[in-house]
Amino acid sequence: xxxxxxxxxxxxxxxxxxxxxxxxxxxxxxxxxxxxxxxxxxxxxxxxxxxxxxxxxxxxxxxxxxxxxxxxxxxxxxxxxxxxxxxxxxxxxxxxxxxxxxxxxxxxxxxxxxxxxxxxxxxxxxxxxxxxxxxxxxxxxxxxxxxxxxxxxxxxxxxxxxxxxxxxxxxxxxxxxxxxxxxxxxxxxxxxxxxxxxxxxxxxx
Amino acid sequence: xxxxxxxxxxxxxxxxxxxxxxxxxxxxxxxxxxxxxxxxxxxxxxxxxxxxxxxxxxxxxxxxxxxxxxxxxxxxxxxxxxxxxxxxxxxxxxxxxxxxxxxxxxxxxxxxxxxxxxxxxxxxxxxxxxxxxxxxxxxxxxxxxxxxxxxxxxxxxxxxxxxxxxxxxxxxxxxxxxxxxxxxxxxxxxxxxxxxxxxxxxxxx
DNA sequence: CTGCATCCATTTTGATACTG
DNA sequence: CAGTATCAAAATGGATGCAG
Numbered sequence: 001x002x003x004x005x006x007x008x009x010x011x012x013x014x015x016x017x018x019x020x021x022x023x024x025x026x027x028x029x030x031x032x033x034x035x036x037x038x039x040x041x042x043x044x045x046x047x048x049x050x051x052x053x054x055x056x057x058x059x060x061x062x063x064x065x066x067x068x069x070x071x072x073x074x075x076x077x078x079x080x081x082x083x084x085x086x087x088x089x090x091x092x093x094x095x096x097x098x099x100x101x102x103x104x105x106x107x108x109x110x111x112x113x114x115x116x117x118x119x120x121x122x123x124x125x126x127x128x129x130x131x132x133x134x135x136x137x138x139x140x141x142x143x144x145x146x147x148x149x150x151x152x153x154x155x156x157x158x159x160x161x162x163x164x165x166x167x168x169x170x171x172x173x174x175x176x177x178x179x180x181x182x183x184x185x186x187x188x189x190x191x192x193x194x195x196x197x198x199x200x201x202x203x204x205x
Numbered sequence: 206x207x208x209x210x211x212x213x214x215x216x217x218x219x220x221x222x223x224x225x226x227x228x229x230x231x232x233x234x235x236x237x238x239x240x241x242x243x244x245x246x247x248x249x250x251x252x253x254x255x256x257x258x259x260x261x262x263x264x265x266x267x268x269x270x271x272x273x274x275x276x277x278x279x280x281x282x283x284x285x286x287x288x289x290x291x292x293x294x295x296x297x298x299x300x301x302x303x304x305x306x307x308x309x310x311x312x313x314x315x316x317x318x319x320x321x322x323x324x325x326x327x328x329x330x331x332x333x334x335x336x337x338x339x340x341x342x343x344x345x346x347x348x349x350x351x352x353x354x355x356x357x358x359x360x361x362x363x364x365x366x367x368x369x370x371x372x373x374x375x376x377x378x379x380x381x382x383x384x385x386x387x388x389x390x391x392x393x394x395x396x397x398x399x400x401x402x403x404x405x406x407x408x409x410x
Numbered sequence: 411c412t413g414c415a416t417c418c419a420t421t422t423t424g425a426t427a428c429t430g
Numbered sequence: 431c432a433g434t435a436t437c438a439a440a441a442t443g444g445a446t447g448c449a450g
Binding site for chain 2 (some may be wrong): 002004005006007008009010011013014015016017019021024025028045055062067084085087089090091092093094095096097099100101102106107108109110111112115118119122172176
Binding site (some may be wrong): 207208241242243246254255257258281325 | 431432433435436442443450
């Protein structure tokens, strides 16, 4: 754990807990789903193994994450505590703030479709609720995500096999632009199925 | 600027810009008000002068802050750009997340009443709006803040001399507990003036 | 294999002294 | 006041080792 700021300020105390390098990205991975050590390594390209171990211990000590023994196997699984899961809100706000940075496209950066699960939820939350439920697929980077919009809100996840009203295929930056509301559904986007469902889910009616 | 995470993910790109040590605390100071170099040093106890200079340059290059020449004097003043000011939302979310950490009290940490201007706004935002406008003073650590609640929302600032319906005097941790809704206005709090106004502003009717 | 621990070169930080 | 310069200590990234 790095040095404390020594300030009686909420922001400083939060950063004392999650401000160290990699910490919030670990939380991002666990917001997608609980994960094993190896899955975290894969989802955090560039992290050194000793650092990941250190950070997991720091976050556990702080009460942000917990180790669980997966049923059946005796493997360790890392998961967010209830308090840790509340980091979703600040993380979503940080993701919304990044929109101008993301519009520049990926450049040479690595990309994982799972990251979009967190980002799409962040960008679509707080949009007006739809009148009629729809589920659309997002085909990106060879993977398929699903976004289900109902009267009570939005759910984003990896595709679980359910029926889809439509499938949108586009680059990640285009998907993000659509979700952020800065792009209009037109070119660079391939839609199969019910285009009205896509417009409804993205609130582009 | 520290090494990029190299991930095409909104959180990672945000942290590439504001994730370095001290960066978000600098933004916090500028959310209170534009400030000169010396004021920033005072508001960031513990920062080294070379680091502050580096960070200010990084944030300026990234477009988060800008240097202005103060009118009348030819002094440099640092201020948030419009995009930088949008960091208020993620910072407020991080402050709300810190509530359990702040309830432990200041311990040996340093405290500045100005920090409460950001924190109180974060904690009171999103509360139901009051029916009748009131302005109350918060006397803490020898300084006086003011919180004005109107039908259109909440404003928090240092006291500007306006008439106050009441003045609350308490320790910072008590003030935060009241604003977070986890404490009830009773002991440890000294109220002069219209106690109903205090309850109205804190939504403790 | 997984889940670390150890070692080491490189960066970053913090503290202080100094300058225009 | 607004920074620079210097330097020791700490953190990081990368490679490798190793037990269950």
